[in-house]
Ligand SMILES: Nc1ncnc2c1ncn2[C@@H]1O[C@H](COP(=O)(O)OP(=O)(O)OP(=O)(O)O)[C@@H](O)[C@H]1O
């Protein structure tokens with residue numbers, strides 16, 4: 001299997017993506033932002049189609065759209081109830097735009113399915129490098145901001161009292177989230193990003209009681225899904241995203257069951 | 264000699280639709296245990312926000328001792344049932360001076376000491392979401408105290424506690440006040456707590472305020488009663 005360069009690329013990129021999604025996911029779950037990562041994936045799709053329409057690499061379009069919208073969302077200091085409905089409205093708009101860009105670009109339909117559902121064969125060496133760089137940037141951010149980010153994500157009120165610049169951290173985190181969403185979309189596709197971003201971390205919440213423990217569990221769960229998913233996809237020729245989704249769901253429900261038994 | 268940590272001078276706060284405090288002035292000295300009482304909506308939490316520099320007074324000023332470290336247990340916290348972190352990890356969130364993700368030996372000692380003093384060692388691995396109301400309040404207290412502040416501010420920390428837990432929590436605060444020279448400002452609706460634990464009081468009213476020593480208050484009440 002590894003004699004094929006595309007499989008090598010998929011495994012290398014997939015490993016980085018699993019690591020970064022595993023880590024970032026813990027903060028996404030801590031900050032109750034699952035719905036937001038869902039929206040970012042739709043915006044990512046829209047950005048990718050825009051990139052294709054402009055004749056750029058899809059990843060660049062995604063990065064452009066997701067980062068800009070992250071910053072805008074971060075500055076939207078409206079009440080959270082209003083915020084969720086605003087986010088649903090914006091998501092619909094971006095989905096529509098994505099479909100429009102694809103329709104008016106001269107690329108064929110398989111491009112659209114690649115963006116939406118992911119494609120193993122689609123990953124080139126150049127894209128592997130992009131994924132690597134984005135992963136390093138995200139990891140550096142987490143490392144430098146570890147303590148304040150942890151405080152703000154798991155006790156926002158306490159962090160504010162402490163005088164931590166929670167708005168600043170929030171915007172930075174959203175940018176890193178945008179990076180991760182765009183990166184993960186390369187393999188699992190933009191519609192299934194929340195699988196890697198939220199399921200391993202949500203499962204980790206049932207199993208571990210420390211942030212570091214949750215991060216560790218979440219990385220392992222994401223890695224199992226990606227590695228096994230790629231392997232099964234290679235064997236069966238079925239979509240990798242399907243296998244990843246199934247594996248992560250199994251891990252999630254096992255963790256849920258484990259927690260139920262322990263209580 | 265008393266050392267003044269906070270001096271409030273002629274403070275007033277105006278919001279668009281209302282006006283709080285009337286030339287409010289008082290001092291908080293080292294080792295004081297000040298109870299702030301007053302009806303709902305009179306401005307107790309707002310006063311704390313002014314003391315914490317989260318809000319600028321419309322009039323007057325607040326002077327604080329240089330480098331004053333404040334620990335604060337706010338009135339409302341969003342810790343739900345599913346909250347995953349253990350009490351120990353929750354308390355450790357407030358250790359913010361180190362640069363590494365992991366805690367140093369000194370920080371670990373600090374953490375274990377505060378858990379021990381707060382009587383949380385046996386349940387340190389319990390999830391915060393699953394802890395009882397009294398255990399949660401102790402954990403909030405331990406978190407506020409883990410980095411060894413000079414001043415502790417409690418905003419109605421006993422509101423949800425039964426009579427036993429209430430005194431348990433305040434005995435703990437008193438322990439830090441007496442053994443570690445911790446200065447305390449406590450917002451409460453509970454006259455009994457105020458009388459039992461604090462040396463100073465500040466009563467806010469819509470039309471003014473009253474402040475002084477609790478022991479004078481007692482004497483005055485005795486006179487009234489006689
Ligand atoms: N940012 C604000 N803008 C406008 N009004 C405010 C603001 N913050 C507080 N208030 C008003 O100031 C008054 C005092 O509020 P505060 O929360 O300080 O009361 P409190 O004494 O702590 O009450 P409680 O005992 O219920 O906690 C309230 O009427 C509140 O509506």
Ligand SMILES: [Mg+2]
Pocket residue numbers: 307308309338418
């Ligand atoms: Mg209040």
